[in-house]
Amino acid sequence: MSQGTLYIHPRSPRSTWLNQLxxxxxxxxxxxxxxxxxxxxLFPLGKTPxxxxxxxxxxxxTPFVFFYLISLADNSKLAGSNEKEKANVGQWLNFYNQDVFEAFIAYMQSQDDESKEKAxxxxxxYNEYIDNTLSTKKWLVGNEMTIADIYLQKCFKSSVAYLGSLDKYKNVLRWINDGDEEKPIYKS
Structure with a gap:
């Protein structure tokens, strides 16, 4: 029996990988x-996922759909292993989904060089903040890969198409490689 239906936007990094999840x-x-x-x-506002x-x-x-899907699984720690980790995972998801995406949208909608440069x-x-955070740990939250790692890694990978190389963010690159090795299902 189906547990439900998930609607995704085929070109959005917020939802294109949810079949893998x-x-x-x-x-x-x-x-x-x-x-x-x-x-x-069903969804008049048209929001996805x-x-x-x-x-x-x-x-x-986005974050609430992630958490709900994870709650349907048996023994998944992707949302964190305890309440503090779950709160930190939510914080990272919200930060990226709100602040970082707003900056990307500002960049993509820029009408002039000054606006584009500001974005x-x-x-x-934000990328430097994440890179610095990862300088002292393997994952964003706790000792295991979480949905925050998977989601942000997916977003970083898709940002290369717009922003070019991530080479100056060594910790981010290491973290992405660690994620690809830890859970190859999310590699693409």
Whole structure:
């Protein structure tokens, strides 16, 4: 029996990898593109990822969809191993999903060089913060890879298409490689 349906945007780093997550968690979730005819009726705001289960329970907002999917799995520690780790995982997801994405959107929507440069400086500042954080630890939270690591790594990988090389962020590159080795299912 299906545990629900997950609607994703085919070009968004916020949701393109969620089929890998549901597979890793061994969930029986149907994945659909937002072009599915029922999507707009079920989720009028059009936000993705969007989840609905067989009872009609609906959920949007990226971090909350992640946490809910993880809660459906048996014994997964992807959300953290204790309450403090779970809070830190949520903090990292919110930081990237809010602050960093806003800077990326500002960069992509820039109409002039000054605006573009301002956005790039903010992105570089955030990237340096993450790189510095990773200088003293293997993962963002705790001693095991979490959904925060997976999500941020996916976002960093997709940012190369817009921003170029990540070579100056040595700790980020090491962390991405560690993630690819730890959970190859998320490598692509």
């Amino acid at each position: 549901t597979e890793d968690l061994k969930l029986n979730i149907t994945i659909k593109d937002i072009s599915a005819p029922e999507f707009k009726e 969007a989840f609905i289960d067989e009872t009609g329970f609906k959920l949007t907002e 790039l400086k903010k992105i570089a500042y």
